[in-house]
């Protein structure tokens with residue numbers, strides 16, 4: 001997944017979680033207000049029924065019709081609430097329930113929440129339980145009105161004896177107990193529901209907040225990792241540019257120095273030759289000049305080759321390795337002084353032809369074989385140059401070995417540097433091993449050197465096989 005799509009996903013997740021949090025908090029606070037409104041309403045309801053019973057008792061006791069009148073007035077509160085509930089159950093317009101609840105002394109600001117909750121949670125078990133307790137108390141209230149009607153009729157007939165009065169008092173007390181129990185039940189159910197909602201709200205708040213914080217932290221870590229990567233890439237690029245700059249400085253310095261040196265020698269020779277009258281001596285000077293020019297020509301050709309190959313990318317194709325090595329052997333054997341050097345080629349059938357970049361392979365093989373000849377030991381009776389090629393599981397391996405003069409330990413790392421010449425008498429340019437190393441690196445390979453002064457030198461080169469090597473050779 002790209003950084004852009006990861007960012008989009010995190011933004012989407014955080015936005016969704018934030019919206020959920022806002023919506024959940026909005027609705028749960030609405031529910032909590034609704035529950036509080038119901039509990040407030042219940043206390044008016046309960047006060048209404050208690051006032052009604054109190055006035056009914058006083059009416060029974062005193063026969064004063066004012067109490068009967070007050071009884072009926074007090075009863076209006078719970079009766080209106082019951083009518084509101086039934087209107088909501090029947091799905092009548094909100095205004096009907098609103099007016100009944102107003103009569104039931106519910107605070108006008110609480111009414112919309114009561115209606116909203118009833119409409120939306122009517123079927124939710126915890127809320128339905130409270131509504132059932134309410135309906136039950138409605139039945140008891142009906143029982144009370146029927147009983148009060150009978151009581152009124154008896155009172156209207158004339159003074160009541162103490163026995164009958166007592167019976168009526170007991171019934172009023174029983175009705176009061178029943179109603180109070182149902183009202184307490186109603187409040188308890190709603191309070192429990194309120195606590196459950198509160199708990200759920202806390203859990204959801206914690207969960208969604210963790211989700212938001214988690215997503216943002218993950219996103220932050222992603223950005224930090226990306227910044228870290230960019231910083232490393234920048235540092236690598238800087239290091240590369242720095243190395244290139246250093247390389248360029250060395251290149252310009254050495255080039256100016258090495259280009260001028262033979263010219264200065266040449267100038268000296270020309271001056272000396274100009275003063276010479278002997279033809280034989282002049283001829284000798286000319287031979288020396290020719291050698292210098294050859295050396296300069298070789299140097300310029302090496303520099304041109306280096307510049308040309310610098311930006312080449314490997315182009316793999318089938319390479320006739322056997323032919324390439326045999327050609328290098330034969331070319332170097334024909335150089336004066338190399339005639340006696342023995343050449344040994346150990347090449348498995350499978351590596352006679354390999355799949356690689358022919359230009360880079362040529363550079364590596366030709367330069368290493370040429371060095372092995374060039375630095376042979378004149379003091380040894382039997383000089384040899386051995387080349388061994390084979391495949392390991394993943395690599396093509398070249399071993400180029402000689403029993404020449406060898407390289408002192410302390411110079412073994414230096415000889416791969418640009419223009420590094422250990423023995424200037426051999427007429428080298430110091431570019432060969434530098435170009436070999438660059439070519440090996442272009443092919444993602446490695447080069448190893450083992451050498452003992454006076455005994456000989458061995459270079460081992462490992463080049464990873466090109467991916468489709470085998471298919472290409474079939």
Ligand code: ADP
Nearest residue numbers: 371375415421422423428429430431432433457
């Ligand atoms: P050049 O041969 O043109 O001087 P190179 O970069 O090929 O430049 O080699 C750098 C130096 O490493 C040489 O000057 C030489 O002293 C040493 N060298 C390279 N190959 C061998 C070898 N096979 N045996 C001994 N010395 C070597």
